[in-house]
Amino acid sequence: MMTGGIWENAVRYFTQHFDGRGEDLLLSNPGTCDFLGTVTARSLEGLAGRIASCRKCGLAKSRNRAVPGAGNPRAGLMLVGEAPGQEEDLRGEPFVGAAGRLLEKMIGSVGFTREEVYITNILKCRPPMNRDPHPDEIASCLPVLERQIALIRPALILALGRIAGQTLLRTGLSVEAMRGKVHESGGRTLMVTYHPAALLRSPDKKRPAWEDLKMLRKQYDLRVGDKTPWNPPKQA
Ligand code: SF4
Structure with a gap:
């Protein structure tokens, strides 16, 4: 049985199966992973087509x-969850079940609409059960996901839950240790908060999540301000 964070386990998987080259491949050239197939779609629509037929x-x-994901292709804020659930799997849209409705309320409480952000998940297909x-x-x-981030170039990424936080920050830390901070990682600015499904199960987490959202709004205003649509800086 694997132990440690999901990111550590993903790297371990590679090092066990691919002659120790895993970490290098995952950490370099984000979005262009040799043996996994190069992800070079030039638009979110093109990428969505590839995801639909991905095996x-x-x-x-x-x-x-x-x-694949949905929302504003020029969003200043990108939300990344874990994986589609039952309703999402049937409709092909992210966060459309009970957790999605709570997510809309959460971001709405700090002045964001679903239409102005981009919402996706670490995995694009539903894990059974x-x-x-x-x-x-x-x-x-x-x-x-790396390609989606490269195409959208959001000013801020909000990871929803442990799996998204651990994967994007490449760490094994708990949500409690990751949240409440602004992380600069790999040229990206990231924050972490609880997944809305966790808030449905544990309403006591709503207060710290609210603190995270207020911090998110502040950071967004600092970086994006009234620049709408967000006009990201050109990549080097
Ligand atoms: S989860 Fe991702 S890698 Fe797996 S089949 Fe779906 S799109 Fe492809």
Whole structure:
């Protein structure tokens, strides 16, 4: 049984299966992973087409529909959850179930609409019975998310929950240790808060989540201000 954070497990998966080259491949050239296939789509629409027919991991067998992501292609704020749930899998859209409705309320409480942000997940296909993603599934799907981030170039990324936070920050820390801070990682600015599904299960987490959202708004205003649509700086 694997121990440690999901990111550590994903790296371990590579080092065990691919002659120790895993970390290098995952940490360099984000979005262009040699043996996983190069993800070079030039638009979110092109990428969505590839995701819809992707069969790189076992989740392709059990999904109804892949869920690429949705929202503003020039969003200053990108929200990244864990994986599609049952309703998302049926509709092909992210965060449309109970957790999605709470997410809309959460971001609405600090003045964001669903239409102005971009919402996606670490995995684009639903794990059976909503189980945790496996490290090999994350490793297979991550180049797609990397490409989405490269295309949108958001000013801020909000990771929703442990799996998203650990994967994007490449750490094994708990949500409690990751949240409440602004992380600068790999040229990106990231924050972490609880997944809305966790808030539905544990309402006592709503207060710290509210603190995170207020901090998120402040950071967004500092970076994006009234520059709408967000006009990201050109990549080097
Ligand atoms: S989860 Fe990601 S890597 Fe796996 S089949 Fe779906 S799109 Fe492809």
